Amino acid sequence: MARNYGEKPSTSSMEEDLEIEQSMRNASIIDHQYEPEHHKDYRVLNAFDPADKSTYSDMIHIDVPDTRTLVERSDGVTKYTAYNIHINGWYHGSVRFSHLYEFAELIKQKFSQRYKGPEFPAKKLFKLDPKAVDDRRAKIAKYFQALVQHPEIARHYLIEKKLLGFQIDSFRATSQYVSLDVYLGNGEKTTIKCLVSDSTLEIMRILAEKLGFKTKDEFIYHFGLFMAKGRNPSAACYSVTPENFNPLLTRFLRNFEAPFVSLSTANQKYNENGHYNFLCIRKLIWDNRIEESAMTDSSFVELIFKQATQDFKNGHLDPLKEDMESKLKYCMTRNDRISFLKLCHQLPTYSYEILSPCVCDYPKPETPCEVKFGKRQIVLTTRDELGTAKQSLFRATRIRVWRITQIGDKISFQFEYLMAKDTFEWITLDTNQSILMSLLLQSIGSEILYEHNNMSIEQQVMKEKQSKGNYVETSDKLPRDPKKPIIVLKNAVEETDPLGVMEHYHNYNRMLTTISDGIPQRNQAFTDITNDDL
Structure with a gap:
């Protein structure tokens, strides 16, 4: 209750x-x-x-809300219709029908006995008029929306690879190697070298190594890569510094997308009044006991400490009693990470x-x-x-x-x-x-x-x-x-x-099954809930 x-x-x-x-x-x-x-x-x-x-x-929700006309890369003249794919509410890429058709044929080949839903629209020998194009778009959308309701299909690595490929091909990058800025919990920027096509998981592995984690898995399971923007809607935010770092999360990046492309596309399509998106690392720990059990790892403590101190500076731990606020400031002055975090664990407002x-x-x-x-x-x-x-x-x-x-x-x-x-x-x-x-x-x-x-x-x-x-x-x-x-x-x-x-x-x-980070469990139903429990 x-x-x-x-x-x-x-x-x-x-x-x-x-x-x-x-x-x-x-x-x-x-x-x-x-x-x-x-x-x-x-x-x-x-x-x-x-x-x-x-x-x-x-x-993973996929929609195809509209289309756009693109020009062939090979000759720079020939035009074709591309279908705009949106995943989880964000633009993912613009894909031509022939590539989507190849994708559907792959699904049919690999999962013909498992997929139950509308068929992918058939090829046509003649050019479609606008009404027919829109009808095809609607059928493609229904196909994808039915497809992702089959977990064993939606989470298969081939699907993940194809979705990632759609995004990369649509982006049309001018360089294969790029620098990517990622902000830690206190607004400190770390820059990594990566490929444009590196997926979220690959970026997380690069970050884990740079941040000095003993095991990459510990970092990947306890932290997430997010897209964020400034919290004040009336103030433009062209740059991020530790002084103004107070991120409002907008998106949790998954492994069917390339963070560099997702960030670049978001800042092209979704920028409003100078509110640019940026990438940041946030912890995915929802119980203080898990933090306490991992405090033997100095890299883990350092990353958690940075986020906790910034939350304190931004007032996210308020209301605080005067003596608690003094203790927290004292620990920050001494750079006593463990004591600071243990004090935070006593606060009902910490870790949100x-x-x-x-x-x-x-x-x-x-x-x-x-x-x-x-x-x-x-x-x-x-x-x-x-x-x-x-x-x-x-x-x-x-x-x-x-x-x-x-x-x-x-x-x-x-x-x-x-x-x-x-x-x-x-x-x-x-x-x-x-x-x-x-x-x-x-x-x-x-x-x-x-x-x-x-x-x-x-x-x-x-x-x-x-x-x-x-x-x-x-x-x-x-x-x-x-x-x-x-x-x-x-x-x-x-x-x-x-x-x-x-x-x-x-x-x-x-x-x-790499699209989902969750491991299937068979759990008990509501078998023991009584008045005493409530």
Whole structure:
């Protein structure tokens, strides 16, 4: 249940968290059952159901909103139509039909028995008129949107390679080798040499080596590469320095894209009023115990310390008691990293990613709110009629379903929360950071699953590679109404797949699934939640 921010967790509450963490299940589905009659253009872009499925998947939503006319590189004269591919809400590349057709043929060759969905549009022997081009565009979009609902296809390394190739070919780079600036947690810039075509994972490996991490995997699993911009919308930001570094995350980069290309494209297409995007490293650690367990690594401590001190300078740790603020400043003066971080671990405000203000329907519709993700929970700050701030916590282990929906141009992030025994309520956030929120919530869930299984990441990988179990399909058939609580009987979730898209899904080989950083898990359903737990 949501509770006020300042409330001190009781022993029973802490036990409750552990109980629920062990009983919630996490994964992804597409849900078309909730379709309000008054919104015929309503569509669920993607949905994630912690009560269903056996995997934690990274969301990948592909759309083809429009086309553009390009000129052949070979002669500089001949024109052709390219289809603009958008992935996770951002422009990815412009691809000609013949290349997309080759991609679809590859899918047919590799996954003909697994793919269930609309066919890719056929070739035509004659030139298409504008109406036919748009019809083809719509069919291509439907094909991709169906394709990515098959996890064993969407996460395959061949798909990742093809998507990366589309982006690189579309970019038309003038040089193969480039310098890439990446900002650490305190605004300090580190510059690396890389290829234009280097994927996110390759960039992370280069960074891990430059930053002196003993093992690259530790860096890759605990930190993420993000695109960000300045937090003040009224002030142009042409350069980033430690003095003005206060990043607002806009995008979590994944391994089907090249960071250099993504950054260059974003600054060409999405720059507004001098607000340029930049790349930065942020930690993906959602429990202080994990930080404490890794403090024997000096490189890890250094990177965490830089982000923590900058959060302190930017006021993200407020409110602070006077004696605590003095202790933190003293540790910073002495450059005592360990003591500073241990003090931070005592603060209820430490270790959050603060996102853009948005509008929510909690506790009532059209409520302005501030949002932050951290400590395995979502915190919403709202104000009453007198301007008094109230903070409500929504623990990740109580979120049964979350999804991203679109009504016209309006995109929302929705999650279904366990408010009380057998009672779920939808919370809706109208925000342009919906996809980012979903990816952050997935990261939180992955951390919980790792801890739940009491294994190291390496052990989890080996377990998955050796797994031969089948996928258990489940789906929630209850009506979706974001304005009303949903009453659910214990263990009433039916095991079925309404769309049939998961029919042939089995646990897959970890070595061939690089789009998702999550490792499939088979978790227990809501079997032990009682009044005492709530």
